[in-house]
Amino acid sequence: MPIARLLFATLMLTMSSAARPALPRIEAIDRVWAGHYSRFALVTTERRIIVAYYDANRQLTVATRARDDGASWVYHRLASWTGWDSHNYIAAAVDSAGQIHVVANLHNDPLVYFRTMRAGDPRSFVGVAAMVDGQRERRMTYPVFLRDGAGGLIFKYRDGGSGNGNEIYNRYDPATGRWSALLASPLVNGEGRRNAYFVGPTPGPDGRFHLAWVWRETPDAATNHDLSYAVSRDLVHWTRADGTPLPLPITLKAAGIVDPVPVRGGMINNNSVIGFDRQDRPIITYHKFVADGSTQIFLARWEGRRWHIAQASEWAGFRWDFGGGGSLDSRLFVEGAVADAAGLLRIRVRRDGAPIDLIVDEATLARRGERPGTTLADTLAPLIATPPGMTLNTVESDGVAIAWPTRPPNRDRPTADIPEPTTLRLVLP
DSSP, X not given: OOHHHHHHHHXXXXXXXXXXXXXXXXXXXXEEOOSSOOOOEEEXXXXXXXXXXXXXXXXXXXXXXXXXXXXXXXXXXXXXXXXXXXXXXXXXXXXXXXXXXXXXXXXXEOXXXXXESSTTOGGGEEEESOSSOTTTTTSEEEEEEEEOTTSOXXXXXXXXXXXXXXXXXXXXXXXXXXXXXXXXXXXXXXXXXXXXXXXXXXXXXXXXXXXXXXEESSXXXXXXXXXXXXXXXXXXXXXXXXXXXXXXXXXXXXXXXXXXXXXXXXXXXTOXXXXXXXXXXXXXXXXXXXXXXXXXXXXXXXXXXXXXXXXXOOOTTOOOOOOXXXXXXXXXEEOOOEEOTTSEEEEEEEETTEEEEEEEETTTOOEEEEEEOOOHHHHHTTTSOOOTTOEEEEEEETTEEEEXXXXXXXXXXXXXXXXXXXXXXXXXX
């Protein structure tokens, strides 16, 4: 059960006069930078909890502790400091030999990468100047660690800038401690005129990796267009939804287009998320403008020969008319569809800060209504004070979470003042 549901159930029971179970356990980790949001990293193993974050002085820091109750934190500060850019989120992973890997502070920047030399020991971190190709690794953004089908460690990133970038994948060998290129070419090539923005690849219940993305012509966020999809069993060989091979690198002309949303059509990067129905079919959640000019949530599902596209929301008067560069203070976030035993799909969204569950019929994707939703941040709100003008951010992993308040993104620009640091907390159910 997701930690948000566990905590919500615990709080409801705590409010009841018939039962007084213990509240969720919340412990302080450190004081952290709160001037703008940039995602921190949480990694859990069978025995350890690892958190990577920017401390009160903006310095990249790793803290670890055993999962045992009452265990002490071990801290290590790394030679990297963040500025005002919300793109500079942190990626972290633990390989099969127990070494910790951290990549951070990248927005069209040279590689910032640290790894331990003694398994699980944050005080043995060393800086690594290059992974595979030092010349290529000079304009990196969006670092992501993931696992291949065999559990091997994969790292991906964008090479180049917004409107002109390629997607690069590397593979790690724990026996040698070295990285190598997973693919002979970039996964996707913007041909010097555009780049692709991905969410995923998402491992599916069918044993395959599913990838959805949008294309962008320029740094202007309004120039996203053409929702696309590909699928793979090994992250090396990719096909369209109908099974036809996709030669690499994938270009706009060759891509499997799901919905040809035009430039300035109301579709934004990072909001094309994949979920699955009970038949293991992928369903892409995204948003775009409709004829009356409003922004609405849509679902797309491959149904044998075609993409079935259905509108999942019916919001009167809501339009998110975004544009420009830098990190946006987003009005809308979407998650992947989740199926229940009653033949319905739940699509969780957050609109202007309010969580909403959209309900659709699993068989037809027809709308069945909406209801208020609950996020982990909402559940923690009575327990963790959030200063005015800030939001409570959370990251979850394997039954635990971290939570910390910050100001929202400010298009990667400095603000007129610097707020006091806030407390980064560990949340245990």
